[in-house]
Structure formats: structure tokens, C-alpha cells
Amino acid sequence: MIELDGVSRTFTVRHRERGRLRRRAQVVEAVRDLSFRVEAGEFVGYLGPNGAGKSTTIKMLIGILTPTAGRIRVAGLDPSRRRTALARRIGVVFGQRTTLWWDLPLKDSFELSRLLYKVDREQYRRRLDELSERLDLGGLLSTPVRQLSLGQRMRGDIAAALLHDPDVLVLDEPTIGLDVVSKAAVRAFLRGLNAERGTTVLLTTHDLGDIERLCRRVMLIDHGRLGFDGTVDELRATVPGEASIEDVVARIYLGSAPAPSLEPPNYPQ
Amino acid sequence: MLTDLRTWLLLVRAWLRAAAQYPASFALLMTGSFLVSGLDVAAILVIFSHVRELGGFTLPEVMFVYGTAGVSFALANLFAGNADNLGAYIRSGDFDVMLIRPVSAFVQLGADRFSPQKVGRLAQAAVVLAIALPQLGIPWSRAWMIPLMILCGFVIFTAIWAITGALQFLLVDAPEVSAAFTFGGGQLTQYPLSVYGADLVRGVTFIVPLAFVSWQPALYVLGREDPLGLPYALRFAAPAAALILSLLAALAWRAGLRRYRSTGS
The missing domain is CATH 3.40.50.300 (P-loop containing nucleotide triphosphate hydrolases)
Known part of the structure; x- marks a missing residue:
């Protein structure tokens, strides 16, 4: 690989x-x-x-x-x-720096990623449900990224890196x-x-x-x-x-x- | 090309949505920049209150040159103006983040931190053009050039932004050098080039092809002689200049990316 x-x-x-x-x-x-x-x-x-x-x-x-x-x-x-x-x-996560959009709510950041990576809408929905359950993001989706704690942001970053189901x-x-x-x-x-x-x-x-x-x-x-x-x-x-x-x-x-x-x-x- | 435009629109929509959370600030920024760039026009009006013509051109003609160059420049600034700040993105490491997404880094850079101020500048140039056009009575046989010249001007300015942006891969601390060519070029092209010295005009015709942004095609549209007596065919050379410059820009940007060193973390 x-x-x-x-x-x-x-x-x-x-x-x-x-x-x-x-x-x-x-x-x-x-x-x-x-x-x-x-x-x-x-x-x-x-x-x-x-x-x-x-x-x-x-x-x-x-x-x-x-x-x-x-x-x-x-x-x-x-x-x-x-x-x-x-x-x-591939998915990439930098611990020192976010790949999310600072001023956007987490779910807008994910949606923008979906469009840029051209992920099919249905597939994206299923993937996002699964990721937000596993990474416990449910309550954070409408919070702007700049207001997340480091731990929350990191989980958001990991989810964003996996929305397009990389190898x-x-x-x-x-x-x-x-x-x-x-x-x-x-x-x-x-x-x-x-x-x-x-x-x-x-x-x-x-x-x-x-x-x-x-x-x-x-x-x-x-x-x-x-x-x-x-x-x-x-x-x-x-x-x-x-x-x-x-x-x-x-x-x-x-x-x-x-x-x-x-x-x-x-x-x- | 279309993918790039789509990417740009998606990113700008996201920035506008973020900016719209503060509607008053949004409106103020836009009106402010509309008014400030309006001062440019005030300067031209002041000149014409003392003289009847500028470099051999009447007020509506000058406004036509100003308006077409201004619209081209404002469109390019809207699309790619943020490339001036590439050095800051490199130093902060934010450029790395753009490079891991599956879309053009140049387009992402252009759309990043999109500000409504840029729309104000565009609106102002468009208004000047709209006031000038009816006074000139340009026949349809020559008016076809107007949208084409605006498009070519847009491409030329965008290419200059890409080239000066690419230079920042080598000279990370040089946004002022970039601005000299981009904003400097924007200012220069807003007047009939006949107000400048002949050597400068030859320079911006054959070296940095700014004369094709508005000046040469405008001579055709206005049906005027070239005060410098350069060949008539140059009036139709804007598409060629735009094409050559954008090829050079693409090469420069790619060469810059291959030399990219990132930051040490």
C-alpha cells in the first residue's frame, strides 16, 4: 500500500x-x-x-x-x-493543525468536505452517522470549530479525514x-x-x-x-x-x- | 476549469455564510469599499474639471478604459487576489492543509477568507462602465470586443497573481513585491496609457502584457488611432497575450509547488 x-x-x-x-x-x-x-x-x-x-x-x-x-x-x-x-x-490528520474550517460549524465543514471530495450523498450520510456515533460527535455538529476543545476538534478532524472512506x-x-x-x-x-x-x-x-x-x-x-x-x-x-x-x-x-x-x-x- | 470554478464557488459560499453571521459588518465592509474605490473616480472628475482631455481622451472615453480595466481587475481580485498572502499561509502551515485536499491549491487559496469588500470594488467599476457606455455610442460592429476584453483582462490579472504567488515559494516574505505587480498593474491600466511615457507603454505591451488588459482593445472599441503608432493588429492580440501569460503562470505555479519546503513541524 x-x-x-x-x-x-x-x-x-x-x-x-x-x-x-x-x-x-x-x-x-x-x-x-x-x-x-x-x-x-x-x-x-x-x-x-x-x-x-x-x-x-x-x-x-x-x-x-x-x-x-x-x-x-x-x-x-x-x-x-x-x-x-x-x-x-488517503486520509490525513495533523495533530498540530486542523484541516477543518475554523469559522464553520462542524457539520458545515463536513458537508464542504463531502462536496470537495465528491462523496455520494447517501454514502456520506451513512458514513457520517457511523463516525459521529463512534467518535461521539452527535452533540457537537452545530458548534463552530473554533469553539471546540482540542480533544473534540481532534475527533472532528479524524472524522473529516475518513468521510471519503480512504484506504x-x-x-x-x-x-x-x-x-x-x-x-x-x-x-x-x-x-x-x-x-x-x-x-x-x-x-x-x-x-x-x-x-x-x-x-x-x-x-x-x-x-x-x-x-x-x-x-x-x-x-x-x-x-x-x-x-x-x-x-x-x-x-x-x-x-x-x-x-x-x-x-x-x-x-x- | 469547470471543476475549479465549482470548487471556488463552494468555498466562497462557505465563507460568505460565515461572514453573514455578522450582517451589519458585512454590509459596512461592502459599502465602505464601494465608496473608497469611488474616490478613484472622483480623482478623474477633478482632473476633467480643469482640462478637457487626458492623454488625448475625453471623459467618457477615460471612464470606459477605467471601467473595463477595473471590472477585469476586480474579477481577478475576487477570484485569486488572496494569492498575495501565500507567504503567510506557508509560514503558518495552513498551505499544507490546502495541499491535502483533492482540489487545486491555487483555487483554495484564492477563495480563502473571501471578503465582501471585493464585491464592492467590482460594483464600483461596473457602475463607471455603465455610465460611460451610453455616452460613447459604440456601434455593435465594435461592441463585441467589450466582453472579450474584460474576459482577457481577467485572465491576464489572474495569471499575474499566479506568477507573483509562485514567486513566494522562493521568497516567502515578499507580499509587497507581489502587490507591486498586481495592485500596481490594476492602477496602471485604469488610465489611457497615452498619459504615460512611451518606454513604459512599450514595456507593458511587450514585457508584462498589461496593455492588453484594456488599452489596446479599447483603442479598437473607441475607434482611435494609437498615439504611439504601434501595429494595428495588436488591438486583437489580447486573447493571445492572455493565453501565453496563463501558460507561463501554470508553469511557474507548478515549478513553485515542486520547490515547496513546507514548515518544520
């Missing part, structure tokens, strides 16, 4: 040095020579320290960023060339900032979605609880390369003894040499 073959992405960052007018260009490799496959129906956690290349990978998978080298296929399509066609086949759901830090109850609700929903509908799920997270409770497979990226790829138990077994998953992951993160800045460049705010 998702295939990466030797994918790299570099960014050119310009530094202004003191006392010099010319800026020095530095090439930063956010992702280097990355290859993996995710089969249909898998539930994969994508882990890595800040700046390891997680978001860059996700943005290449959904067609926002064009890779510098290598080949990507998602649902059989090249994401950067067939971005809009791919958008109908793949990609989530970038979906549980960031959520309280324990909201987190549990999101996790339970995602598990059900994967088990019952067979939707392929790929999520990035810093919350190892997400990994332990949800993901059958873990991929760990560091310095733009895949450092580990296997089940949660295999990950734990890399460190002998009674180590917790936190310890194991911390050891892998720290074990690597100190990272040069691998963040994609930040534009001045």
Missing part, C-alpha cells in the same frame, strides 16, 4: 555569517536513502526523535513535498505527481496534547477502524502508549535513516532485561551520535 525505494530529501539552508554579506548555503539531508513497504491492513507506528525526518517522510507520502531522490508509491500513485488523485484515496489513514502526532480520556477514545477508535474496515494506518507519535496499545509494527527513524523495523516485542528485545519500552527507545535515540540540525528550515515567524 505504501512503498518507498531509496527516498532522500535534502533542504538547502542559508546561513548568514557575521561580518559577511554573502550567505553560505548548507545542504541538510532530512531523509536519506529510506526504503520500506507497508502492506494493506497494517497498523504502523513511525517513531523518531525531534528532527529525525518523521514529518518530512509523512509530507512526502501525502504529496506535499517532492523527494529529492528515490521512488514513492502510495495506493499505486506517485504522491507528488498525482497529489489530488491521491487525496481521494490509508496517515496521522501526524494525533494524540499530542490530549488528556487521558480523549487519548483513550482516539486510540479505541483507530484500533476499531483498522480491525473492522481493514484501513491501513500509519501514525507518528512521541507517545509510546500509542505504540504499545496500537501498533503491531514499529519503525524507528533517526538522522533520516531507518534504525529499527519490527514488532513492539522485537523492539523491546533489543535491550536485554526488564527494560520498559521508554528505556529502550531512549537508549536507541541517545545511542546515536549527536545530531546536526536535521529540521527542515523554519521560516521566520
Whole structure:
């Protein structure tokens, strides 16, 4: 369902040095020579320290960023060339930012999504009923998005990403900032979605609880390369003894040499 | 094309619905912009209270040039004017959200935060044109050019918005550079180009094809000689200029998207 073959992405960052007018260009490799496959129906956690290349990978998978080298296929399509066609086949949730329309009531946002994704009206109604029941959105549908709490908004975002019944759901830090109850609700929903509908799920997270409770497979990226790829138990077994998953992951993160800045460049705010 | 128009209408309807929650503010914004752009016309009237003609053109003729250029510009501003703000969308990460939807990002950007002010500007230009037309007595044999020239002007301005928007993929902090070409072009084309220097007119004929927004086809509609003596065929070249510029704009936008770097989160 998702295939990466030797994918790299570099960014050119310009530094202004003191006392010099010319800026020095530095090439930063956010992702280097990355290859993996995710089969249909898998539930994969994508882990890595800040700046390891997680978001860059996700943005290449959904067609926002064009890779510098290598080949990507998602649902059989090249994401950067067939971005809009791919958008109908995948759902995307950003934990840090909403894809809903801020000033519109939740149900108007959903209706607008329906029209943009060209989802059949009858199919949409059934899907919306099911999603609002499972995500407990019933009482929120006429509330403008800006008035929703973070947990409510996240559930709304997940529903919006699934209205067109995508084959793949990609989530970038979906549980960031959520309280324990909201987190549990999101996790339970995602598990059900994967088990019952067979939707392929790929999520990035810093919350190892997400990994332990949800993901059958873990991929760990560091310095733009895949450092580990296997089940949660295999990950734990890399460190002998009674180590917790936190310890194991911390050891892998720290074990690597100190990272040069691998963040994609930040534009001045 | 039709899909893009549908997308645009859907998004604008949603924004208008959100804006209509505050009806008084809605009405004030619209009247305000109608009046403020009316000051442009007042400036022209003041000039004509002192002189009989401007660049060799009478008041109704100047109003015709102003009105056609103004309607084209206001339509393009309505459709794509928000592209000036692309840099802000990139920095905030909101542009990422547009890229995950299955419709054109340019159209989404154009429709985003749609403001009723833009309708006021359109209404004002249309009124000026409506006042000028009956006074000119243009024969039907030449009047066919009027809707065509407005359409071509719309396409040319939209293309300029796309090109200056595409530049912001490289220069994220340059909305003023964009505005110089878009709003600057809008202002420039509102007067008969004969009031400007000859080099500027050649520049906006052959380099940035603003002369085709109103000036060249208006010479045909008004049956006037070109004060600069440029070839007669240029009067019919607006569709060609619009086509070439929109192809360039499409290429520039695609090249910009491929260079898009997103933000670091």
C-alpha cells in the first residue's frame, strides 16, 4: 500500500555569517536513502526523535513535498505527481493543525468536505452517522470549530479525514496534547477502524502508549535513516532485561551520535 | 476549469455564510469599499474639471478604459487576489492543509477568507462602465470586443497573481513585491496609457502584457488611432497575450509547488 525505494530529501539552508554579506548555503539531508513497504491492513507506528525526518517522510507520502531522490508509491500513485488523485484515496490528520474550517460549524465543514471530495450523498450520510456515533460527535455538529476543545476538534478532524472512506489513514502526532480520556477514545477508535474496515494506518507519535496499545509494527527513524523495523516485542528485545519500552527507545535515540540540525528550515515567524 | 470554478464557488459560499453571521459588518465592509474605490473616480472628475482631455481622451472615453480595466481587475481580485498572502499561509502551515485536499491549491487559496469588500470594488467599476457606455455610442460592429476584453483582462490579472504567488515559494516574505505587480498593474491600466511615457507603454505591451488588459482593445472599441503608432493588429492580440501569460503562470505555479519546503513541524 505504501512503498518507498531509496527516498532522500535534502533542504538547502542559508546561513548568514557575521561580518559577511554573502550567505553560505548548507545542504541538510532530512531523509536519506529510506526504503520500506507497508502492506494493506497494517497498523504502523513511525517513531523518531525531534528532527529525525518523521514529518518530512509523512509530507512526502501525502504529496506535499517532492523527494529529492528515490521512488514513492502510495495506493499505486506517485504522491507528488498525482497529489489530488491521491487525496481521494488517503486520509490525513495533523495533530498540530486542523484541516477543518475554523469559522464553520462542524457539520458545515463536513458537508464542504463531502462536496470537495465528491462523496455520494447517501454514502456520506451513512458514513457520517457511523463516525459521529463512534467518535461521539452527535452533540457537537452545530458548534463552530473554533469553539471546540482540542480533544473534540481532534475527533472532528479524524472524522473529516475518513468521510471519503480512504484506504490509508496517515496521522501526524494525533494524540499530542490530549488528556487521558480523549487519548483513550482516539486510540479505541483507530484500533476499531483498522480491525473492522481493514484501513491501513500509519501514525507518528512521541507517545509510546500509542505504540504499545496500537501498533503491531514499529519503525524507528533517526538522522533520516531507518534504525529499527519490527514488532513492539522485537523492539523491546533489543535491550536485554526488564527494560520498559521508554528505556529502550531512549537508549536507541541517545545511542546515536549527536545530531546536526536535521529540521527542515523554519521560516521566520 | 469547470471543476475549479465549482470548487471556488463552494468555498466562497462557505465563507460568505460565515461572514453573514455578522450582517451589519458585512454590509459596512461592502459599502465602505464601494465608496473608497469611488474616490478613484472622483480623482478623474477633478482632473476633467480643469482640462478637457487626458492623454488625448475625453471623459467618457477615460471612464470606459477605467471601467473595463477595473471590472477585469476586480474579477481577478475576487477570484485569486488572496494569492498575495501565500507567504503567510506557508509560514503558518495552513498551505499544507490546502495541499491535502483533492482540489487545486491555487483555487483554495484564492477563495480563502473571501471578503465582501471585493464585491464592492467590482460594483464600483461596473457602475463607471455603465455610465460611460451610453455616452460613447459604440456601434455593435465594435461592441463585441467589450466582453472579450474584460474576459482577457481577467485572465491576464489572474495569471499575474499566479506568477507573483509562485514567486513566494522562493521568497516567502515578499507580499509587497507581489502587490507591486498586481495592485500596481490594476492602477496602471485604469488610465489611457497615452498619459504615460512611451518606454513604459512599450514595456507593458511587450514585457508584462498589461496593455492588453484594456488599452489596446479599447483603442479598437473607441475607434482611435494609437498615439504611439504601434501595429494595428495588436488591438486583437489580447486573447493571445492572455493565453501565453496563463501558460507561463501554470508553469511557474507548478515549478513553485515542486520547490515547496513546507514548515518544520
